[in-house]
Every structure is written in structure tokens, then in C-alpha cells.
Amino acid sequence: MDELEEALAMAMTTAVSNTRVILRRYMTWFPSEDEMEVTSYISDFVQGEVSTNNVVMKVMSSGHPDFKAGNLCLGDDWMARSSVQTFPLTEVTRTKSRRRSGGRSMAAATLSNKRVILKRYVTGLLSEDDMEVVTVEAPPLDVPTGSKGVVVKNLYVSCDPYMRNRMTRHELPSYIPDFVPGEVLENFGVMKVISSGHLDFKAGDLVWGMTGWEEYTVINNPESLFKINHPELPLSYYTGILGMPGLTAYAGFFEVPKPKKGEYVFISGASGAVGQVVGQLAKITGCYVVGSAGSDEKVNLLKSKFGFDDAFNYKKEQDLEAALRRCFPEGIDIYYENVGGKMLDAVLPNMRLGGRIVACGMISQYNLEQPEGVRNLYYIVTKRLRMEGFHVFDYYDRYYRFEEEMAGYLKEGKVSYVEDVVEGLDAAPAALIRLFTGCSVGKQLVAVARDSSDPDHT
Incomplete structure (x- = not known):
């Protein structure tokens, strides 16, 4: 008779009650208490299967050379003897995403x-x-x-x-x-x-x-x-600026539209993590740069700190097309798109022949149950425009080259950066x-x- 059979025989002959939690059915969505059942068995070890998990156990008695009475152990359950490991209680940690209970034994012992x-x-x-x-x-x-x-x-x-x-x-x-x-x-x-x-x-x-x-x-x-x-x-x-948004700005500006000195560049969402970097890279390249933002404070930041040639508060503009004509009387060569919707619609008629639109994001659409349509797409045909989307993951092989270049700009004071930091996960x-x-x-x-x-x- 092997060790497991001896344990079963002992349980049956001594009629010791064993309270356990079993899984009643497979789950298709969030688990609920109704999916599980707490049962007490005396001799029935067939019905249902015990719900296993890493549990802390105390050995009551042992015939195994690796265990003795009083040992604290971690394992799946008492039947999975081969997976049990002995350890000091203070080192207990779990990988399960279980919320901590108010219980004293585990809460005091875990990080x-x-x-x-x-x-x-x-x-x-x-x-x-x-x-x-x-x-x-x-x-x-x-x-x-x-x-x-x-x-x-x-x-x-x-x-x-x-x-x-x-x-x-x-x-x-x-x-x-x-x-x-x-x-x-x-x-x-x-x-x-x-x-x-x-x-x-x-x-x-x-x-x-x-x-x-x-x-x-x-x-x-x-x-x-x-x-x-x-x-x-x-x-x-x-x-x-030295991570994903910075690489997004760098690759999205230099790899997609291939900018040239003297070109006219417009950036929507220009005060954000990506936009502020694109604008400064465009200025380093020798472009004329205008950005849009949603407050006067941000507009001032674009012009006074990031060196944009001009900027406007889109929330104060009754006619976005007219605002863009005012800023770009000769039209736009490169539009770095972060907003979408009405802004994209206003940009299209203001693009120059052969202009390029870099589709980085469309934040105005993310919270809409029904995305807004664009009415002016025909200008892509008449103005021979190129609109191209991209993902930063496609340019990871450029990262370390980018890191060195951008770190150099920061140390030399050629670029500035503004963060909005909150403290703590709460x-x-x-x-x-x-x-x-x-x-x-x-x-x-x-x-x-x-x-x-x-x-x-x-």
C-alpha cells in the first residue's frame, strides 16, 4: 500500500471530517460564490474535485523523512505531496491576483x-x-x-x-x-x-x-x-521624451513625412507628450511650426517654452479652417495628427499640394460611441496628399540611436520638456x-x- 492509499484508509477508518472548497461548474465570466461550494466529507473522496491553490499547511503527523509534525508547508493541497515545499512563514508570497483578506496569518506574512x-x-x-x-x-x-x-x-x-x-x-x-x-x-x-x-x-x-x-x-x-x-x-x-512618446515623435516626424528645411508644419494636441517633442524637432530641422492646444496656458507654453512660431486655442476658434488659414496663408506641408475629427476635417482644405499627414492618434474619437465622419477627404485626391498611419513598435530598432540623440539635445538645452506628475497609484x-x-x-x-x-x- 503506497502513501496515498494509507492516507485514504486512515481518513476512512477514523472518520475525520474534511472541510473543503470545490468547484461546482466551469465559469464563463467573473467568479462568484455560487460557482464554488464549501463541503464537509467524512469518507466521500469521489464527488467533486477540490479547488487547488497554493495554501499554507501545518503538518499534524508524518511518516515521510522530509516532514515532521509542526512543519509549515506550501503546496496545492494535502494530496499533492510532491509539490509541497517547506519554508519559514515570513517568506510566504503568492503570484495569484487575490485581494488580501483581513485575516491575520497571511496578511502579516506577505508583501x-x-x-x-x-x-x-x-x-x-x-x-x-x-x-x-x-x-x-x-x-x-x-x-x-x-x-x-x-x-x-x-x-x-x-x-x-x-x-x-x-x-x-x-x-x-x-x-x-x-x-x-x-x-x-x-x-x-x-x-x-x-x-x-x-x-x-x-x-x-x-x-x-x-x-x-x-x-x-x-x-x-x-x-x-x-x-x-x-x-x-x-x-x-x-x-x-526618452521613452515611447519620444520615439513616437522622432520616428513619426523623421521616418514618415521626411521633412525638409523651410516646410510648414502643423501639430494638433501639441502640448502633449508627443506633440511638444515633434514641434521642437521640427524647429531644429528648420521648419515653420504651429500647434493647437485646448487652453491659453498651453498655447503660451508652446510659444514661450517650446519655441513654436505660433499657436492657437482651438476651443476659442469659431471656424477651425479660418484659424488654419490665418496661421498658414501658404498652406501646410506636414500635419502631425493627434486629434482627428473636426480638426482633421479643417486641415485637409489647408494642405499644400503633395502634403503629408502623419496619423499618430485621434484622441477626440476615443470616448465616442459613434466616431465622427470626415467630410473633406476628397482633398486627398485633388491636393495629391499622402496620409500614413504608423506604430512606434515598428521603429524599436532605432531606439538606442534616438536615445543618444535626444539625450544630447536635453543636455545641450536644445529641447525642453514639461511633465504633469501625480503621486501614487491611488x-x-x-x-x-x-x-x-x-x-x-x-x-x-x-x-x-x-x-x-x-x-x-x-
Whole structure:
């Protein structure tokens, strides 16, 4: 008789009650208490299957050489003997996304992990109620043996307009997957490596890339992360001018329209993370640059800090076409599109022959249940225009060249940068909303934790 048979026989002969939680049916949506059932068995070990999870156990008695009475163990359940590991209770961590209970035993023994999750798919205007800040148990801070992943501590996470699209359920696949209700939101961020099983990364490395909106994240495929080569600059810049938005501006301006000195450039959403960089790159190239923004404060910022030749507050303009004619009496050569809708419609008649439109984003459309139509598309034909969309992921191979060039501009004072930083993940949902209400000024981001190595550390 093997060990399992002996255990079964003992349970049956001593008629010890065994309270357990079983799964009643497969789930197709959010789990509810009705999907599970708490039962007590004396001798029935056939009906239902126990719901397994990593659980903490105390050995009552043992005939196994690896265990003795009083051992604290972690395993799937008492029947999965081969998976049980002994450990000191203070080192217990879990990878499950379970919220912490008020119970004393586990809460006192685990490291917490605050995170922002999507509560439901969003239609129409995004609200803070569509997201929720929860606290779960942190993942183990040591990568498992044989893993090539990394565990990171998140320092800054970025707020970007494209996140809104991921909050809507799409029938057709997009360039990036939809978020899943109940799961942590993710976006680009700045991180410090806590532990690593990958040859390219070691504990203490500063990196940026895709991560969770949470305090600690396990990244199983860290090949997409970029090492930070200029830690002497504020680390938060790697969520913006030295990160994805900066590369978006750089590649979108230099690779798509191929600008030439003396050309006329218009940028919508010009005070945002991408627009402010595009405008300054255009000025360095020798172009005439005009931007639009949604407040007088932002208009002043474009002209006084970023060096735009002109700018206007689109909310104060009764006729956008007339405003563009005023700023560009000879027409527009390059339009860097961040807004869409009515702005795109007004730009098309004002384009010059052979003009180029860089379709980077259309933030005015993201919260609409029914997108706005464009009436002036025929100008693409009559003015021989080229309108081209692009994704920054297609230009990742240019990143380190871009990083060196942009870091040089920053150190030489050739470009300026403005951020809008909020402190803590509790403020993250409201910070994301600010992108769509026009309240943010400059690059919107969240400081999750301040690192002493950061030049901007306070």
C-alpha cells in the first residue's frame, strides 16, 4: 500500500471530517460564490474535485523523512505531496491576483502589491469608476530557478491616450490586445530590476518598457525591455521624451513625412507628450511650426517654452479652417495628427499640394460611441496628399540611436520638456482621465515609488 492509499484508509477508518472548497461548474465570466461550494466529507473522496491553490499547511503527523509534525508547508493541497515545499512563514508570497483578506496569518506574512485594475469594458466616456485600485499579495521577489524572466519594482508608469482603446472590447483583433476586466492595467513604465533569470539583466538595473500599473511586476519575456543608458537625466523622462512618446515623435516626424528645411508644419494636441517633442524637432530641422492646444496656458507654453512660431486655442476658434488659414496663408506641408475629427476635417482644405499627414492618434474619437465622419477627404485626391498611419513598435530598432540623440539635445538645452506628475497609484485613474478632459499639461504620468538613484528624487 503506497502513501496515498494509507492516507485514504486512515481518513476512512477514523472518520475525520474534511472541510473543503470545490468547484461546482466551469465559469464563463467573473467568479462568484455560487460557482464554488464549501463541503464537509467524512469518507466521500469521489464527488467533486477540490479547488487547488497554493495554501499554507501545518503538518499534524508524518511518516515521510522530509516532514515532521509542526512543519509549515506550501503546496496545492494535502494530496499533492510532491509539490509541497517547506519554508519559514515570513517568506510566504503568492503570484495569484487575490485581494488580501483581513485575516491575520497571511496578511502579516506577505508583501502587498497595490495595483489598478479594469472593472468593466468601457463604452462612451471613461470614468474613474471604470477602474479600481486594489491591494493583492505581491509575487515572489526571486525569479524561479530556470526562469528567464525578471521581477521589477515599478518607479513610474505612463498615462497614454491609446490605453482608452484597450478598455473597449473589440470584435476584431487590433495591434495590441484589449485589457481584461479584473486584471491589472499595463502600459510603459520605468522599473528597477529586483531579481533576474535573464543574462541581459541583473538586480539593480534601471529599465523601461511595458509593465503593470502596480508596485511589483513579473515580466516573463524581458527581451522587450530597454536598459536606461542615461540615469543622470530624470528617470521619469523615460516614460516620455526618452521613452515611447519620444520615439513616437522622432520616428513619426523623421521616418514618415521626411521633412525638409523651410516646410510648414502643423501639430494638433501639441502640448502633449508627443506633440511638444515633434514641434521642437521640427524647429531644429528648420521648419515653420504651429500647434493647437485646448487652453491659453498651453498655447503660451508652446510659444514661450517650446519655441513654436505660433499657436492657437482651438476651443476659442469659431471656424477651425479660418484659424488654419490665418496661421498658414501658404498652406501646410506636414500635419502631425493627434486629434482627428473636426480638426482633421479643417486641415485637409489647408494642405499644400503633395502634403503629408502623419496619423499618430485621434484622441477626440476615443470616448465616442459613434466616431465622427470626415467630410473633406476628397482633398486627398485633388491636393495629391499622402496620409500614413504608423506604430512606434515598428521603429524599436532605432531606439538606442534616438536615445543618444535626444539625450544630447536635453543636455545641450536644445529641447525642453514639461511633465504633469501625480503621486501614487491611488491617483492613477484620475490622472488617466485628465488626458481626455484637457486638464493635463505636458506628459501625464504617475510616480509609483521614488528611487534614491533618480536625479529628480525628492
